[in-house]
Amino acid sequence: MKLTEAWRLSSLPYREVVYRSLAQERNRMWWGSFGRKSANKDSADDVELSKKALRIAKFDKIIIALFNLVVAIIPFSSFFFGSTAFGLSSSVSLSLAITFGFMTLYAIQTLSSFVSTDSSVLLSTLPVSQDDFSLITLFSFVRSVDYLVVGSILCQVILVAYLTLSPLAAALMFVASLINSVFAVTVALWLSRVFHKNYLRGGRSKRTTVFRDLFVLLWGCLLMGVGLLLSVPYYILPILDNTLQSANVLVGFLLSLFFPFSAGLLVSQLSGSIIPLFTTFGALAAMIFYVLGAWFSGKWSLGTVKLIAQGTGVKIDRSRAIDFQIKTSSPLRGYVMKDLRVTSRNPATAFFFVLPIFETVIVAFLASNVEFLRASTVLVATSMGAIFALLIPLALLNSEGKGIEYAKTLPITSQRMVSAKALITTLTFFPVPVALFCLALFKPPNSWFTVLIPFFMVISIVSARSLRF
Amino acid sequence: MVEIRDGIIYIKLGVGLSGELAVEPLVEVSGVSVRFGSFLALDNLSLRVMPGEVFGLLGPNGAGKTTTIKVLMGLVAASFGNVKVCGFNPLLEPVAVKSRIGYVAENSIVYESLSPRDFFEFVVSMRNIDSVSANRVVSRLADVFDLAQYFDSPIATLSMGLKQKVALIAAFIHQPPVLLLDEPLNGLDAKSSRVVKDLMSLHVQRGGAVLFSTHIMEIAEQLCTRIGIIDHGKVVAVGTLDQLRSKTDGKGSSLEDLFLKLTNEESAVAERSRMLREAFFSNETH
Numbered sequence: 177m178k179l180t181e182a183w184r185l186s187s188l189p190y191r192e193v194v195y196r197s198l199a200q201e202r203n204r205m206w207w208g209s210f211g212r213k214s215a216n217k218d219s220a221d222d223v224e225l226s227k228k229a230l231r232i233a234k235f236d237k238i239i240i241a242l243f244n245l246v247v248a249i250i251p252f253s254s255f256f257f258g259s260t261a262f263g264l265s266s267s268v269s270l271s272l273a274i275t276f277g278f279m280t281l282y283a284i285q286t287l288s289s290f291v292s293t294d295s296s297v298l299l300s301t302l303p304v305s306q307d308d309f310s311l312i313t314l315f316s317f318v319r320s321v322d323y324l325v326v327g328s329i330l331c332q333v334i335l336v337a338y339l340t341l342s343p344l345a346a347a348l349m350f351v352a353s354l355i356n357s358v359f360a361v362t363v364a365l366w367l368s369r370v371f372h373k374n375y376l377r378g379g380r381s382k383r384t385t386v387f388r389d390l391f392v393l394l395w396g397c398l399l400m401g402v403g404l405l406l407s408v409p410y411y412i413l414p415i416l417d418n419t420l421q422s423a424n425v426l427v428g429f430l431l432s433l434f435f436p437f438s439a440g441l442l443v444s445q446l447s448g449s450i451i452p453l454f455t456t457f458g459a460l461a462a463m464i465f466y467v468l469g470a471w472f473s474g475k476w477s478l479g480t481v482k483l484i485a486q487g488t489g490v491k492i493d494r495s496r497a498i499d500f501q502i503k504t505s506s507p508l509r510g511y512v513m514k515d516l517r518v519t520s521r522n523p524a525t526a527f528f529f530v531l532p533i534f535e536t537v538i539v540a541f542l543a544s545n546v547e548f549l550r551a552s553t554v555l556v557a558t559s560m561g562a563i564f565a566l567l568i569p570l571a572l573l574n575s576e577g578k579g580i581e582y583a584k585t586l587p588i589t590s591q592r593m594v595s596a597k598a599l600i601t602t603l604t605f606f607p608v609p610v611a612l613f614c615l616a617l618f619k620p621p622n623s624w625f626t627v628l629i630p631f632f633m634v635i636s637i638v639s640a641r642s643l644r645f
Numbered sequence: 646m647v648e649i650r651d652g653i654i655y656i657k658l659g660v661g662l663s664g665e666l667a668v669e670p671l672v673e674v675s676g677v678s679v680r681f682g683s684f685l686a687l688d689n690l691s692l693r694v695m696p697g698e699v700f701g702l703l704g705p706n707g708a709g710k711t712t713t714i715k716v717l718m719g720l721v722a723a724s725f726g727n728v729k730v731c732g733f734n735p736l737l738e739p740v741a742v743k744s745r746i747g748y749v750a751e752n753s754i755v756y757e758s759l760s761p762r763d764f765f766e767f768v769v770s771m772r773n774i775d776s777v778s779a780n781r782v783v784s785r786l787a788d789v790f791d792l793a794q795y796f797d798s799p800i801a802t803l804s805m806g807l808k809q810k811v812a813l814i815a816a817f818i819h820q821p822p823v824l825l826l827d828e829p830l831n832g833l834d835a836k837s838s839r840v841v842k843d844l845m846s847l848h849v850q851r852g853g854a855v856l857f858s859t860h861i862m863e864i865a866e867q868l869c870t871r872i873g874i875i876d877h878g879k880v881v882a883v884g885t886l887d888q889l890r891s892k893t894d895g896k897g898s899s900l901e902d903l904f905l906k907l908t909n910e911e912s913a914v915a916e917r918s919r920m921l922r923e924a925f926f927s928n929e930t931h
Contacts, residue, residue, distance in 0.1 A: 497796035510770020521758035579756035587744035
């Protein structure tokens with residue numbers, strides 16, 4: 177099969193993935209009223225909905241790609257403002273690290289649809305050879321991250337070419353960006369697979385429950401770690417720059433062995449910076465190693481996508497239930513428990529379980545450099561918590577998916593559903609005022625009244641329960 | 646005790662499943678129209694389902710069967726007409742109606758990331774059922790439907806038939822007076838189909854009512870006390886199988902024949918069969 181033909185056909189499974197993920201989450205606010213207008217019609221508007229899903233996915237990809245461009249440019253911004261405070265090696269390294277994190281984060285959100293075989297069911301019934309089938313599936317997989325990958329590679333290569341005026345440095349940056357993208361997609365695919373396998377494990381033993389909870393926490397920490405990398409590059413840049421410019425040859429050599437520092441150091445060397453020969457050789461050897469690594473991880477991704485498409489990649493564990501006992505609870509508690517369970521089993525939303533820890537860390541981080549707890553620190557911490565509080569209902573609604581259609585057939589009011597979500601949101605916001613209050617005991621605030629500000633915010637979050645949808 | 650009103654015989658069956666006196670129809674739809682934009686999904690539709698009755702709703706694809714069930718659930722608002730389930734209006738008193746209905750949707754929509762155990766816990770909590778009776782019903786039905794191996798697996802990993810079993814157990818869990826089942830036997834194996842049919846029979850014997858939609862004529866013929874044939878959003882005929890036969894002068898004919906006659910599809914089906922024969926076998930005959 178010709179590559180162009182395979183690319184054309186790959187729109188079929190891609191369309192299926194896009195449509196399914198949107199149709200299952202038709203209540204998500206971001207998408208407006210996707211599918212809602214035609215909820216009462218059987219399938220008359222399916223074609224229109226599918227087109228709309230593709231338009232939404234395209235818009236989504238463009239926005240994400242633009243945002244990725246911005247975060248890729250930020251580490252280079254000092255060069256455009258006439259400052260040479262930071263070296264090219266740290267800018268290149270950080271730009272690669274940030275785009276890696278962002279691409280991984282985005283791919284984890286979108287690739288979860290790929291780890292099930294649903295999207296290739298129709299394709300697998302057609303008379304297409306196994307190799308062509310794998311190629312088509314691979315292309316459909318590439319389609320979901322194409323703008324993001326192409327955008328970040330182009331942006332980084334153009335920036336390096338502009339700043340160094342060296343074709344060799346630009347070529348090296350191209351290789352480094354490509355490796356970076358391959359690693360990002362491979363890591364995202366691997367993590368999605370791990371999450372999916374864990375999710376399919378099932379079972380209700382204490383060991384399984386503890387393992388699953390631990391996994392969700394680690395998952396959240398990982399995603400939040402990437403988020404931290406995205407949100408605080410200017411905190412990291414000076415530290416990174418000092419380390420890379422370190423007079424200690426051993427530190428420089430050790431860093432040169434790790435991607436993306438090896439790429440940063442080599443690009444910097446090609447642009448005329450003076451870097452010890454020992455470190456340059458280390459970086460070169462490491463880059464060759466990473467090129468090979470990217471080749472093998474690319475092959476692994478290809479193989480994995482192939483296995484997923486064939487439906488042989490995931491083993492479902494069926495352990496026989498010892499009893500059929502079920503626990504009963506009040507409707508509100510039941511709905512909260514359901515929300516927590518459903519959210520923890522969705523790779524795109526499971527991150528929020530780690531928010532209370534994350535918020536506490538950020539609050540401590542914000543207050544670490546000040547002698548007194550100022551009103552501005554309290555306000556920044558409260559705003560950060562409020563932004564997360566805005567994200568939680570979105571995540572909870574997303575994870576409801578089609579299930580909300582079932583919930584509507586149960587004897588509960590929409591207010592109870594909202595109450596459950598408001599309660600979870602309040603609980604995730606609560607660490608902010610508590611952490612600030614605890615900090616205030618060690619770092620006296622200008623006025624104790626300021627510490628009460630986030631507590632007032634709790635009232636406004638709780639008041640969300642009076643809303644209806 | 647027998648009472649005749651509006652040409653309908655009301656039989657007092659005593660205390661129903663929910664502990665209420667069942668003298669009224671459990672499901673009553675009169676003159677209901679539903680419009681989606683320019684499309685008239687239900688057109689002045691009326692039907693009644695009495696306690697102790699299995700009412701089969703038959704119709705071609707897109708006839709309005711699912712919409713009728715959704716109107717009864719209060720999921721779709723009627724543009725005109727009145728709807729009552731167990732004496733309550735589904736739009737004005739949705740909680741009262743939904744607590745008296747066991748509903749199985751056409752595509753067994755459930756929370757797919759939950760296991761059946763998690764899902765039943767959720768349903769039982771929402772319905773505020775006491776632990777003892779909930780566990781009794783779930784244990785028995787899960788055992789009957791052979792769910793042991795799948796009880797703690799995510800529903801997403803189950804086959805269509807197993808998902809249907811989960812949806813059916815969730816519909817029976819609170820032993821409601823009214824069962825609204827949209828294609829309840831979809832994907833079920835022979836044994837489970839038999840179990841569901843028996844459950845429906847037992848349910849009506851205890852004074853409950855079942856309204857179910859199907860397009861499998863044999864099932865309707867076997868199970869239904871009365872049958873309503875619906876086409877283009879209108880009820881074209883209602884009655885027992887014998888009453889439908891007498892209406893169409895189709896003595897001894899099957900429900901499928903009656904259905905085609907009543908929906909004026911007989912000649913269209915014959916024409917399509919002829920076209921298919923020509924398309925597939927014309928080469929052989931030549």
